[in-house]
Amino acid sequence: MNGFKMITRLTIPAVFLTSMVLSACSSDKEDSSPSPVATAGQTAAANSAAPSSSDHSKEVKLVGYLLGEAPKGMPAVMEALNAKLKKDINATVEINYIGWGDVASKYPLLLASGGDFDFIFAADWNFYVSEATKGGFMKLDEKLLKTYMPKHMEKLPAAALRAAKVNGNVFMIPTSTPDRKVNVAVFRKDIMDKAGLKEIKKFSEIEPYLAEAKKSFPDMIPLNLESQYDLPTPYQHLLNEKVGWPGAPIDSGDPLAQGIVFNNDDPNGKIYSMLEEPFLSAQKYAAGVMKDWYDKGYINKNPYANKVRSKDNFVTGKTSIAFGNSIDMASVITSAKEKGIEVYIKPMLYPSGHAGQTSWVNNGIALSAHTKNKERALEALDLIMEDPSYVNLIYFGVEGKNYVVTSDGKIGLPNGVTNETNTYPPDAAGFWFVNKDLFKPMATWTDTYIALNNKIKEYLVPYPYLGFTFNSDTIKTEVANMKNVSTQYAQPIYFGAVKSVDEAFTTLDSKLKAAGIDKVKAEVEKQAAAFLASQK
Numbered sequence: 001m002n003g004f005k006m007i008t009r010l011t012i013p014a015v016f017l018t019s020m021v022l023s024a025c026s027s028d029k030e031d032s033s034p035s036p037v038a039t040a041g042q043t044a045a046a047n048s049a050a051p052s053s054s055d056h057s058k059e060v061k062l063v064g065y066l067l068g069e070a071p072k073g074m075p076a077v078m079e080a081l082n083a084k085l086k087k088d089i090n091a092t093v094e095i096n097y098i099g100w101g102d103v104a105s106k107y108p109l110l111l112a113s114g115g116d117f118d119f120i121f122a123a124d125w126n127f128y129v130s131e132a133t134k135g136g137f138m139k140l141d142e143k144l145l146k147t148y149m150p151k152h153m154e155k156l157p158a159a160a161l162r163a164a165k166v167n168g169n170v171f172m173i174p175t176s177t178p179d180r181k182v183n184v185a186v187f188r189k190d191i192m193d194k195a196g197l198k199e200i201k202k203f204s205e206i207e208p209y210l211a212e213a214k215k216s217f218p219d220m221i222p223l224n225l226e227s228q229y230d231l232p233t234p235y236q237h238l239l240n241e242k243v244g245w246p247g248a249p250i251d252s253g254d255p256l257a258q259g260i261v262f263n264n265d266d267p268n269g270k271i272y273s274m275l276e277e278p279f280l281s282a283q284k285y286a287a288g289v290m291k292d293w294y295d296k297g298y299i300n301k302n303p304y305a306n307k308v309r310s311k312d313n314f315v316t317g318k319t320s321i322a323f324g325n326s327i328d329m330a331s332v333i334t335s336a337k338e339k340g341i342e343v344y345i346k347p348m349l350y351p352s353g354h355a356g357q358t359s360w361v362n363n364g365i366a367l368s369a370h371t372k373n374k375e376r377a378l379e380a381l382d383l384i385m386e387d388p389s390y391v392n393l394i395y396f397g398v399e400g401k402n403y404v405v406t407s408d409g410k411i412g413l414p415n416g417v418t419n420e421t422n423t424y425p426p427d428a429a430g431f432w433f434v435n436k437d438l439f440k441p442m443a444t445w446t447d448t449y450i451a452l453n454n455k456i457k458e459y460l461v462p463y464p465y466l467g468f469t470f471n472s473d474t475i476k477t478e479v480a481n482m483k484n485v486s487t488q489y490a491q492p493i494y495f496g497a498v499k500s501v502d503e504a505f506t507t508l509d510s511k512l513k514a515a516g517i518d519k520v521k522a523e524v525e526k527q528a529a530a531f532l533a534s535q536k
Contacts, residue, residue, distance in 0.1 A: 054148070056090040060376045063094045063117040064365075065110065066430030067126070070097050073423030077397055084390065089379045097430065101227045101307035104256065111136025114370050118377045121430060122172040122366035124359055124469070129166055129253050133473050137171035138367040138374060145173065148378035151386035152176060155435060160360035163467040173381060174360040177436040182347045182355040182459050184329055184452070185237065186314065186322040189342040191216065200346050203237040204289050206321075210298040213320035223293065223310075224319035225303040225495060230310050232256055233323045235494040237348045238286035243278055244350035244463075250470050250528070251479050251520050256494075257486040258512060259479070260524040262465060265352045269464030269532055271525045273517055275509050287493045287501045294496025303495055315339055315420070326452055328427050334419040334444045345452050347459060354461045361469070363432040384434065391438045394431045397424030405440065412443035419444055468531045475523050478516030485511045 071077075074095075082092045096117070098106045103126065110120070111131050122128050122137070131137065142161065146153045155176035164170045187200065187209065195212035210222040225231050232255055239245040244266065249259025258274045272279050293299055300306060314322035315335045322332055326347070336343050349355050365381055367374055383390045396403040396411055402424040406412040413422060426442070445453070472479050489508045498504040 054089070054375065054379060056376075058090070059086075060091045060373050061094065062091055062119070062373055062377050062380055063096070065096045065098055065117060065120040067098055067100065067103060067107075067121050068428070068430045069099060070095070071397075071424045071428045073397055073402055074429065076401065077393060077424055077429070080398055081390065081393055084393075085380055085383070088383060089376060091376050091380055093380060099307060100229055100309055103228055104254070107131075108134075108136075111368075115368070116370070117368050118371040118373050119365055119367050119381065121433070122361075122364045124253055124361045125248055125255065127253055128172060128361060128364075128366075129469050130472055130476070130479065132166040132169075132171040133471060133476060136369055138369045138371060140170045140173065140367065142170075144374075145378065148375050149173070149382040149385075151382050152435075155386060157360075159467065163360045163469065164364065166469050167471040167473060172361060172364040172366040173378075173385075173433070174364040175362070175433040175435075176385070178358045178360050178362055179325075179327055179432075179436070180456050180460060181325040181327045181358060182349065182456060183233075183237075183323075183325050184348060185346045186311075186324075186329055186332065186336075187344040187346065188213075188320060188336075189344050191320055192344055200344065202241055203234070203346065203348070204241055207293070207298075210293060210320065211296075214298060217317065217320070220317055220320055221300045222298040222320045224300050224306065224313055226306045226309050227304045228256075230323055231303045231491065232494045234321075235286050235290055238289050239279075239282050240348055240350055242282035242285055242351065244352065244354075244356075245282075246356065246463075246465075249274065250465070250468075250524050251472060251475070252483055253470075254483055254486075256491060257483045258490045258508065259482055259486075259517070260521050262528075264356050264463045265350045265354075267464065269528065271521065271528050273512075273521050275505070275512060275517075280505070283493075284501055284505060287496070287498070287504070290494065290496035291498060291501055292496070299495055301497075315341065326456060330442065330445060330449055331419055331425045331427065333446055333449045337446050338418050338420055343448060345448060347452065347455075349459060353459070355459045356463045357460045357466060359467055365433050384431065386435050386438075388438045391434045394429065395434055395439070396426050397422075406443050408443075410441045410443035411439070464532060465528065468528065470524060470527055472523075475516065475520050478520050481515035482512055482517060482520065485515050 078095065085091050085093065098110070107127060108131060112134065152173065156174065160174040160176070161170055164172050164174050185203065191209055191213050194216055195208040197209055200206060213220055213222040223234060225234070236245055236247065236255070244264030246261055246264050248255040249257055249261055251259045261272055261274055261279060262269055263272070263278070274283065290299070310319045311322040311324045311329060311332050313319040314332055322329065324332070333343055333345070347355070367377055371377060384394060392399070400414060402422055403411050404414050413419065419425065485508070489504070489511050492498050493501070493504050493508070
């Protein structure tokens with residue numbers, strides 16, 4: 001991609017830190033897909049003592065990487081958290097951020113460089129499988145995790161570790177509470193009213209909305225897409241109208257790439273190339289709509305130059321639609337209400353009206369293969385992921401400054417603080433792998449958001465490959481070639497910047513075949529069949 005933002009680094013000197021469910025049953029714990037906000041009243045902090053065998057005589061500074069951007073209130077949170085870690089395990093942490101627009105380039109580069117860091121965010125949607133096969137992550141065994149992460153392992157079902165295995169080895173620490181979420185698009189009701197739209201049944205039918213946004217708000221780009229998350233998202237929502245789009249190819253896990261997929265609405269789990277039916281027709285349909293919108297000026301001409309996600313541009317009036325999921329959009333919806341913007345939330349579901357459950361490995365953390373502090377890093381992560389006092393601090397910020405607990409036991413905002421002025425909004429700092437069962441309900445949720453949240457459970461269903469991780473060892477060259485082809489020939493299709501849809505797909509097809517897509521499909525089919533057989 002063109003243009004890269006620098007990795008943001010926050011360093012605090014001496015004191016700091018914290019911040020698809022398998023249907024098979026665990027042998028010793030029940031597998032479940034918990035709600036992202038639990039009402040459990042776990043107010044007493046868990047025992048913060050580290051394993052008695054640990055040697056904490058030497059202070060250790062841990063270095064970690066998360067995705068996104070540091071909130072303005074991060075220094076105060078880190079100072080408080082480092083004080084806690086210093087007391088509990090004689091460690092401090094420095095957190096660095098890889099901006100959303102740089103993830104595709106900087107994340108693999110960081111792991112390949114053997115840089116001096118200890119842990120990094122990991123997820124199935126963020127190249128986990130492909131990077132695990134390259135040797136950038138440290139192999140983790142159950143004995144090590146039970147010794148240095150006893151709190152987390154007590155909460156973690158055996159199925160979660162099975163889902164994290166790549167080629168028989170575990171390379172990440174999965175969350176103990178998979179997110180219960182669906183992808184959504186958020187619209188402005190005032191623009192809908194002007195366009196004569198009472199509801200939005202299909203994403204493909206929003207042209208009157210886009211036209212009205214362009215007419216009534218000349219300074220607004222109706223679809224202002226950024227270079228990483230947003231770039232393929234409208235295209236994917238259009239695909240979802242035709243097939244149960246899984247979000248990313250099985251082979252690469254890269255939502256920006258073409259590759260091998262399955263239809264989430266197909267219980268048999270048949271494997272397809274994205275250039276085979278029904279995916280080819282679905283892609284051409286989506287591409288045609290996007291080209292039409294691009295040619296009419298509804299989409300920014302160069303998403304590669306934009307590093308700000310639509311969800312962050314929505315409330316400031318720079319875009320008419322915000323893209324995200326039902327968790328990370330909560331604060332956007334609250335900020336919109338504070339500014340007097342009434343919103344309409346459109347869940348992006350498969351043709352069946354469902355969405356796929358989230359895997360244990362949708363959010364997690366991995367150790368660098370080169371860390372010199374694996375034991376202390378695991379101890380710190382155990383506290384960060386499972387101790388209520390740490391979780392509240394890294395997720396909600398400093399009590400009294402960023403949040404308060406209301407009289408009815410909810411998380412609210414201090415007097416004089418709004419969602420927009422809060423320097424440490426919930427979910428913003430990238431610690432998405434914490435135990436969300438420890439969360440209290442949010443007092444800031446709007447009625448619109450509560451209505452959506454109440455429907456999430458009925459939307460979610462398991463799908464055949466929930467928990468499946470693909471080992472690309474034998475075809476990693478082909479997968480890399482396909483990703484390179486996708487960058488040049490597929491990504492312009494996603495946002496409509498092509499002269500002819502048919503010609504663009506003819507070229508893409510020939511390039512992907514030369515890159516080895518048929519070989520990749522054969523390997524995916526082989527491993528997928530073995531996985532399905534193991535679930536019977």
